[in-house]
Amino acid sequence: ARNLVPVLALLSTPVIAQVNSTITHDGITRNHIIYAPASYVAGTPTPLVFVMHGFTQSASAIMNVTGFNDLAEQEGFLVAYPNGVNNGWNTNSPFPGGSNADDVGYIGALLDSLQAQYSVDSTRVYACGFSAGGYISHKLGCESPKCFAAIASVSGTINNGAVNACAPQHTPGVLQIHGTSDLVVSYTGSIFSGLGVQDVLDLWTSNLACATPPVVTPY
Numbered sequence: 001a002r003n004l005v006p007v008l009a010l011l012s013t014p015v016i017a018q019v020n021s022t023i024t025h026d027g028i029t030r031n032h033i034i035y036a037p038a039s040y041v042a043g044t045p046t047p048l049v050f051v052m053h054g055f056t057q058s059a060s061a062i063m064n065v066t067g068f069n070d071l072a073e074q075e076g077f078l079v080a081y082p083n084g085v086n087n088g089w090n091t092n093s094p095f096p097g098g099s100n101a102d103d104v105g106y107i108g109a110l111l112d113s114l115q116a117q118y119s120v121d122s123t124r125v126y127a128c129g130f131s132a133g134g135y136i137s138h139k140l141g142c143e144s145p146k147c148f149a150a151i152a153s154v155s156g157t158i159n160n161g162a163v164n165a166c167a168p169q170h171t172p173g174v175l176q177i178h179g180t181s182d183l184v185v186s187y188t189g190s191i192f193s194g195l196g197v198q199d200v201l202d203l204w205t206s207n208l209a210c211a212t213p214p215v216v217t218p219y
Contacts, residue, residue, distance in 0.1 A: 084101075091159050
């Protein structure tokens with residue numbers, strides 16, 4: 001007699017893919033995390049969201065604190081978490097410890113790499129970030145030749161050194177989330193934090209030829 005052991009039907013289990021990977025750009029090996037939800041199907045155009053960490057943070061830290069993976073499962077989009085060089089981004093900041101890397105070029109190259117690996121909907125690529133990650137989101141909208149459908153910044157504006165380079169080649173939607181009592185990135189602007197929030201909005205309003213005055217919807 002033989003003991004019969006049940007065999008689990010593993011092939012029926014949805015696969016949730018979180019991959020740590022690298023690309024080399026401008027002579028620097030850069031790492032990132034990519035998350036594909038269980039609903040992802042190769043060949044089906046899928047939105048992609050870039051999520052950028054704050055200064056001194058990392059891709060894994062911003063992934064863990066934001067809950068974007070859970071949201072990706074609910075809404076069915078890909079998420080990319082790039083890592084800045086030495087936990088920083090090149091935001092043209094006068095604050096010590098920033099990066100001098102070509103981050104706009106890097107994220108563009110990463111987008112090319114991900115489009116080669118996944119079925120990315122090129123009309124629905126987005127960029128967002130916290131603090132320094134918000135600054136780099138604005139730089140992507142301002143300077144990248146890649147088309148971002150929208151950018152969003154939480155507690156990040158545009159440094160003075162990046163203003164003159166803000167010449168958008170596309171027309172992204174722009175979302176700015178910022179606390180008026182922020183002591184690190186001043187709501188009204190400073191020599192270290194750059195433009196105030198209203199100046200950032202005015203810059204985008206001008207560059208995107210938005211109607212003025214804006215329509216304000218209270219919540």
